[in-house]
Amino acid sequence: MSNRLSEEGLDLLFRQARTHSAWLDKPVSDDTLKQLYDLMKWGPTSANCCPARILFLRTPEAKRRLLPALAPGNVDKTMAAPVTAIIAYDLKFYEQLPKLFPHTDARAWFANTPELAGITARRNSSLQGAYFMIAARALGLDCGPMSGFDNVMVDHEFFPADGETNAFQLEHFPDSHVKANFLCNLGYGDPTKLHARSPRLEFDEVCKLL
């Protein structure tokens, strides 16, 4: 195994990769979504806690449930995208720790400390959201991540609380311990619709060598 990624790979994942809003008429297969998960799952999380949960909205019906919660500027590109992912997190991720981190009782670190569990779920599901986007690019997909939506509306529609829960949601997310983090459109972007790239901060504006 080479111990450095090729220049072509660095371009694909970082230097030439762009956020897309316009999509080619090319579907994303369920098999590709499974390949995506089977890459992103390997990214490191704290105590291997793996708190991310993902809904892949593939049909117009599923995406219409999302529309009322979207910022106006995110509606058209979301309806046009082959797939929209809701990257969410499970506040009760710690129930999986006996399996995921079996060498010690890591569940006890979080089960009675909801503030720590919340910080850990949000930080690590964001890390996993980034692994998701890099893995998508590694598979030739393009991403359009979005924070412009109403979290309360998305959580109410897709991860409702007890008493507001239909049968499907009761089965999958029984008591609203799953919360949306951000959204990400997936597909094959139309490079002719890209604008000029925005600048980035210089090394010396961000980093200090101590």
Add this chain to the structure above:
Amino acid sequence: MSNRLSEEGLDLLFRQARTHSAWLDKPVSDDTLKQLYDLMKWGPTSANCCPARILFLRTPEAKRRLLPALAPGNVDKTMAAPVTAIIAYDLKFYEQLPKLFPHTDARAWFANTPELAGITARRNSSLQGAYFMIAARALGLDCGPMSGFDNVMVDHEFFPADGETNAFQLEHFPDSHVKANFLCNLGYGDPTKLHARSPRLEFDEVCKLL
């Protein structure tokens, strides 16, 4: 440009990559740290807000300032690592938006909404922390990310508030709007010291196709 990463690349970044705690006696050059930043900076953030700030602790003196804040299990591997990065975030990231997102007044979205600014800084600096680790692996480095530390102590030592600020810190981080997110050791890991890999959740435990 190929539109899919090579199998070798997928192994390097995801499938064979491991979190390391034992390090080969091989330094990490400042030039490599600059290459790392020049890759990770391209990863997408909300409104291109780029809130991550990074301290690279390279010397025993710099790392000794961190030691009192570390969980006991993180001390030896941190002192042994060639570099320890403090991945932090700037709560006033929005002051850079006129440069980073010039087409609209994005600064106004955050400047008077500290709660939204905080959520945005934490989410996006975590995304950037993941880009940091993937970029490090792409350059042949290994990572040892850590959440086991006292945030208050790290912030007090490295990003102190007004009135507790020495000249160096006043210059770089004038009023404690920079906060630590997580730590990451960097170096070339010793593969003979790795334990068996922990399991991951299956696709159907994490993802739903709607």
